[in-house]
Amino acid sequence: MSGQDRGLDTDERIYRTIFDGIMQQRLTPGTKLPEIALCELFSVSRSVVRRVLQRLAHDHVVDLRPNRGATIATPSAQETREIFEARRAIEAAIVRLATRNATADDFLALRRQLEDEHEAMHRFEQPAWARLASAFHLRIAKLARNPILEAYLKEIASRCSLIVALYEPWGNASCEHAEHEEIVACMEAGDAEGAARLMEAHLQALENNISLRPSDPQKTLKQRLGL
Amino acid sequence: MSGQDRGLDTDERIYRTIFDGIMQQRLTPGTKLPEIALCELFSVSRSVVRRVLQRLAHDHVVDLRPNRGATIATPSAQETREIFEARRAIEAAIVRLATRNATADDFLALRRQLEDEHEAMHRFEQPAWARLASAFHLRIAKLARNPILEAYLKEIASRCSLIVALYEPWGNASCEHAEHEEIVACMEAGDAEGAARLMEAHLQALENNISLRPSDPQKTLKQRLGL
DNA sequence: ATATGCCAGATTGTTTACAATCCAGCGTGC
DNA sequence: GCACGCTGGATTGTAAACAATCTGGCATAT
Numbered sequence: 366m367s368g369q370d371r372g373l374d375t376d377e378r379i380y381r382t383i384f385d386g387i388m389q390q391r392l393t394p395g396t397k398l399p400e401i402a403l404c405e406l407f408s409v410s411r412s413v414v415r416r417v418l419q420r421l422a423h424d425h426v427v428d429l430r431p432n433r434g435a436t437i438a439t440p441s442a443q444e445t446r447e448i449f450e451a452r453r454a455i456e457a458a459i460v461r462l463a464t465r466n467a468t469a470d471d472f473l474a475l476r477r478q479l480e481d482e483h484e485a486m487h488r489f490e491q492p493a494w495a496r497l498a499s500a501f502h503l504r505i506a507k508l509a510r511n512p513i514l515e516a517y518l519k520e521i522a523s524r525c526s527l528i529v530a531l532y533e534p535w536g537n538a539s540c541e542h543a544e545h546e547e548i549v550a551c552m553e554a555g556d557a558e559g560a561a562r563l564m565e566a567h568l569q570a571l572e573n574n575i576s577l578r579p580s581d582p583q584k585t586l587k588q589r590l591g592l
Numbered sequence: 593m594s595g596q597d598r599g600l601d602t603d604e605r606i607y608r609t610i611f612d613g614i615m616q617q618r619l620t621p622g623t624k625l626p627e628i629a630l631c632e633l634f635s636v637s638r639s640v641v642r643r644v645l646q647r648l649a650h651d652h653v654v655d656l657r658p659n660r661g662a663t664i665a666t667p668s669a670q671e672t673r674e675i676f677e678a679r680r681a682i683e684a685a686i687v688r689l690a691t692r693n694a695t696a697d698d699f700l701a702l703r704r705q706l707e708d709e710h711e712a713m714h715r716f717e718q719p720a721w722a723r724l725a726s727a728f729h730l731r732i733a734k735l736a737r738n739p740i741l742e743a744y745l746k747e748i749a750s751r752c753s754l755i756v757a758l759y760e761p762w763g764n765a766s767c768e769h770a771e772h773e774e775i776v777a778c779m780e781a782g783d784a785e786g787a788a789r790l791m792e793a794h795l796q797a798l799e800n801n802i803s804l805r806p807s808d809p810q811k812t813l814k815q816r817l818g819l
Numbered sequence: 820a821t822a823t824g825c826c827a828g829a830t831t832g833t834t835t836a837c838a839a840t841c842c843a844g845c846g847t848g849c
Numbered sequence: 850g851c852a853c854g855c856t857g858g859a860t861t862g863t864a865a866a867c868a869a870t871c872t873g874g875c876a877t878a879t
Contacts, residue, residue: 399829399830399831400830400831401829401830401831409863409864410863410864410865411831411864411865412862412863412864412865413862413863413864415831415832416646419643419646419647420646420650423647423650431831431832431870432830432831432832432869432870432871433830433831433870433871433872434830434831447738447739447740448740450689450738450740450741451738451740451741451744454682454685454686454688454689454738454741455681455682455685455741455744457685458681458682458684458685459681461681462677462681511674511677511678511681512674513674513675513677513678513748514677514678514681514682517678517682517744521740626859626860626861627860627861628859628860628861636833637833637834637835638834638835638861639832639833639834640832640833642861642862658840658861658862659839659840659841659860659861659862660840660841660842660860660861661860661861
């Protein structure tokens with residue numbers, strides 16, 4: 366037992382490691398993921414590596430082309446537009462449902478998280494802030510009480526993060542905290558349509574903030590996986 | 593060459609055969625899909641069968657449980673509710689986009705398809721009608737010009753079909769033709785919100801039409817795959 | 820000098836063999 | 850008679866061997 370067995374099964378462990386590596390910008394778009402290298406890093410055979418890669422491919426965070434292996438996905442400008450448009454549509458719908466279904470307790474927890482976010486922002490803790498800001502969106506998705514839409518948002522939000530990683534290497538493009546507060550206020554007031562419109566505007570602002578320009582490479586795969 | 597090679601690669605052929613088998617209610621929910629049986633039926637090794645099964649699992653049309661193989665998915669009543677809710681949300685968003693982006697030619701093609709549908713209905717050609725009615729929804733998704741939302745609708749619509757297969761063995765629950773026409777009329781008039789509301793009502797009617805009661809089993813796997 | 824063709828190493832795709840797990844049927848003991 | 854546990858066949862999970870394909874460098878010809 367080599368100390369990395371924490372109750373997650375093997376597949377999940379490998380998936381998460383690679384996925385997190387992408388989300389934290391250690392694995393940048395275009396990076397190649399050779400099967401044998403992953404086999405050695407995770408001490409498994411190619412069957413399981415291939416299965417995980419296929420799953421990552423289905424989630425659109427890696428490209429899987431026949432006979433030439435897996436690479437971290439590199440969304441084009443066109444795709445970027447489509448992804449953000451789809452996200453606005455889905456997340457607006459989610460906000461409407463969440464406004465209908467959230468309880469008083471839900472709003473309490475939501476406000477508490479907003480304060481954490483606020484604090485992290487004022488302390489200039491960029492990584493923590495980004496993480497919390499992203500969690501805000503996923504938390505609202507939970508309040509909608511629809512696991513299917515929640516899964517769709519998770520998938521599409523990860524693709525957005527990939528895009529931000531591609532086009533904003535230093536991580537400037539984060540959520541505006543004030544806008545989060547306005548959205549929650551609208552929701553608490555029971556104004557579903559208003560909250561949906563605010564959310565769409567919020568995501569539109571996020572999209573407008575990313576400027577289309579790639580980033581830089583080079584480091585060992587092991588380092589970039591955080592191992 | 594045994595006459596089933598039509599330019600599709602092997603994976604796609606197997607995927608389609610199983611998927612179509614499910615959509616046409618030859619493979620009913622709960623049916624087990626043993627790997628070896630599929631290997632022999634399609635003359636491939638277990639690797640490719642396993643890959644295809646994983647893809648079907650990701651699309652939520654089959655359940656894949658560790659150490660106990662693949663079975664056709666059997667959505668619960670709860671899931672049914674969630675799936676239809678998600679579909680209303682996504683398809684309403686799609687209709688709004690489609691109303692904005694459709695050209696005059698698009699509407700022409702749409703109307704032509706509506707006539708085919710109308711005709712098939714009046715001739716009591718239930719299978720053709722059901723196929724056309726389903727195609728109507730996918731065609732609108734194309735008009736939205738967003739491949740991501742289109743893919744989501746495809747996935748969720750197939751889950752709806754599975755539910756209908758589960759709870760309406762004789763296939764009564766189909767789309768009302770008149771409602772399709774109203775939706776198109778609204779779209780042509782440029783009334784995105786109206787069209788969205790009509791679409792939601794249309795899908796709600798579809799959901800209300802399905803009564804929750806399972807169906808019957810037994811026949812060989814080969815027959816049920818149409819081979 | 821550039822372009823073309825070819826060969827060797829590397830990488831992926833497929834098949835097969837082996838190990839682990841599950842499940843149904845049977846027997847034993849209470 | 851019923852519950853429990855065992856055992857053998859069947860089925861899935863994993864790993865390793867083999868085949869096919871791609872990539873990059875070198876030689877050759879124009």
